[in-house]
Amino acid sequence: MNNVKFPKDFLWGGAIAANQCEGAWNIDGKGASTADVMTAGDKNTPRRITMELEKNTFYPNHEAIDFYHRYKEDVALFAEMGFKTLRVSIGWSRIFPNGDDDQPNEKGLQFYEDLFKELKKYNIEPLVTLWHNETPLNLVKKYNGWASRELVDFFTKYCETVFNRYKGLVKYWITFNEINALMRPLGNWNHGAILHEGTKYFIHQKDDVNMRFQALHHQFVASAKAVKLAHEIDENYQVGCMICYITTYPLTCNPTDILKAQREDRVLNLFSSDVQVFGSYPYYIEKYFKENNIQFSRNEEDEKILKEGTVDFYSLSYYMSVCTSEESKEEKVDGNIMGGFKNPYLKTSDWDWQIDPTGLRWTLHHVYDRYQIPVMVTENGLGAKDSIEEDGSIHDDYRISYLRDHIIEMGKAIEEGVDLICYTPWGCIDLVSVSTGEMEKRYGMIYVDKDNEGNGTLERKKKDSFFWYKKVIESNGESM
Numbered sequence: 420m421n422n423v424k425f426p427k428d429f430l431w432g433g434a435i436a437a438n439q440c441e442g443a444w445n446i447d448g449k450g451a452s453t454a455d456v457m458t459a460g461d462k463n464t465p466r467r468i469t470m471e472l473e474k475n476t477f478y479p480n481h482e483a484i485d486f487y488h489r490y491k492e493d494v495a496l497f498a499e500m501g502f503k504t505l506r507v508s509i510g511w512s513r514i515f516p517n518g519d520d521d522q523p524n525e526k527g528l529q530f531y532e533d534l535f536k537e538l539k540k541y542n543i544e545p546l547v548t549l550w551h552n553e554t555p556l557n558l559v560k561k562y563n564g565w566a567s568r569e570l571v572d573f574f575t576k577y578c579e580t581v582f583n584r585y586k587g588l589v590k591y592w593i594t595f596n597e598i599n600a601l602m603r604p605l606g607n608w609n610h611g612a613i614l615h616e617g618t619k620y621f622i623h624q625k626d627d628v629n630m631r632f633q634a635l636h637h638q639f640v641a642s643a644k645a646v647k648l649a650h651e652i653d654e655n656y657q658v659g660c661m662i663c664y665i666t667t668y669p670l671t672c673n674p675t676d677i678l679k680a681q682r683e684d685r686v687l688n689l690f691s692s693d694v695q696v697f698g699s700y701p702y703y704i705e706k707y708f709k710e711n712n713i714q715f716s717r718n719e720e721d722e723k724i725l726k727e728g729t730v731d732f733y734s735l736s737y738y739m740s741v742c743t744s745e746e747s748k749e750e751k752v753d754g755n756i757m758g759g760f761k762n763p764y765l766k767t768s769d770w771d772w773q774i775d776p777t778g779l780r781w782t783l784h785h786v787y788d789r790y791q792i793p794v795m796v797t798e799n800g801l802g803a804k805d806s807i808e809e810d811g812s813i814h815d816d817y818r819i820s821y822l823r824d825h826i827i828e829m830g831k832a833i834e835e836g837v838d839l840i841c842y843t844p845w846g847c848i849d850l851v852s853v854s855t856g857e858m859e860k861r862y863g864m865i866y867v868d869k870d871n872e873g874n875g876t877l878e879r880k881k882k883d884s885f886f887w888y889k890k891v892i893e894s895n896g897e898s899m
């Protein structure tokens with residue numbers, strides 16, 4: 420027994436995203452998205468972006484784990500674990516195959532209606548991300564993605580369609596997954612759907628900083644419009660932002676390191692949610708724009724929209740922390756979006772991501788101090804290789820220990836007053852990794868029989884973490 424207490428209606432669950440699990444990439448009228456043209460890679464081989472599909476090349480998101488056809492079986496497993504919520508995303512190109520179509524694709528709309536009804540059958544509350552790392556491919560070709568203002572209207576139309584259709588079935592929405600990924604060059608393609616001449620790989624992308632900030636601005640405006648619209652369509656809708664929080668410590672107590680950490684934290688972690696929670700660009704960012712010679716267009720009408728569309732809750736993904744320093748000779752660690760200097764007090768995952776449960780508690784206080792609105796941890800977890808015993812069991816004690824340590828810190832943050840209302844660990848069922856395209860970088864409590872080359876039966880198996888998490892939920896966090 421553990422003495423941390425979670426509120427009685429705490430939303431325990433898990434998180435997945437359409438392009439990483441559904442598969443059925445060109446079925447029932449779905450159009451291709453940015454996720455469908457990325458090849459497989461691994462820790463040392465970057466994923467390639469091929470605007471035309473190549474014969475004999477493996478595209479892992481095309482089939483993924485075939486959640487599209489197997490969602491009933493998967494939802495039953497989530498229900499068996501006792502999930503109160505499931506974070507899913509809607510594939511925009513399943514609803515509007517080209518992004519700029521006049522009419523939505525009925526079969527796509529029906530799929531999500533069926534999925535949400537299936538969840539409701541087990542009293543699982545859907546938590547729905549409107550945009551999770553995929554933009555209809557046609558919008559890249561025709562408009563250069565989010566660099567164009569037209570995307571704001573296309574996205575708004577898509578939001579209006581799904582807000583109307585799923586009224587009564589959904590309560591919680593998230594506008595953009597990890598919107599702050601656009602603060603870094605990696606965000607060009609995966610988040611901005613901008614393909615620069617010469618970009619071939621998911622990592623090492625060409626960068627146009629003005630275009631990237633223009634894209635981010637368009638997403639801020641699109642997000643604010645979506646929030647306003649959601650509230651108009653259904654007053655029960657709650658809409659949140661979602662930030663990839665990479666907690667950044669000063670490497671030393673040298674005041675210059677402290678200042679650097681503060682600067683990076685503000686710009687990389689806090690800036691985007693400052694805009695989405697407070698409804699305007701914060702004071703400190705103007706100097707950053709000036710210093711980096713960043714110029715893009717924003718107007719008075721945009722400012723009004725940002726003010727009118729502030730979010731109801733704050734959500735974050737938290738996997739790791741990094742250190743920063745003015746010195747540059749220290750050892751480095753990796754990360755999903757950004758690496759940093761190695762922290763001598765922390766261990767790293769097999770993919771070199773630094774494991775830091777205490778950093779989660781620090782971060783929860785940090786954001787709640789600032790925003791004073793309900794907080795959700797909508798991604799967290801350990802990507803690791805699993806092996807199956809002869810009797811079919813999977814002993815993933817490393818994953819249990821990662822999750823347990825983070826849950827304990829969340830419990831403490833709640834006791835200390837943070838209004839944390841939800842926890843959806845990432846990839847509760849194994850799925851395709853974003854950064855590497857691998858299947859064998861597994862986060863799940865449910866194993867999926869599929870390897871990095873796409874071989875396997877797709878059979879689902881319960882890992883030890885499945886039974887462990889079930890007990891955690893059953894006891895509302897008391898038994899860990």
Ligand code: BG6
Nearest residue numbers: 596597755802851852853854855
């Ligand atoms: C987050 C994304 O950045 O990290 C997820 O929102 C992603 O979509 C997750 O899968 C883990 O990253 P990766 O690269 O291990 O899949």
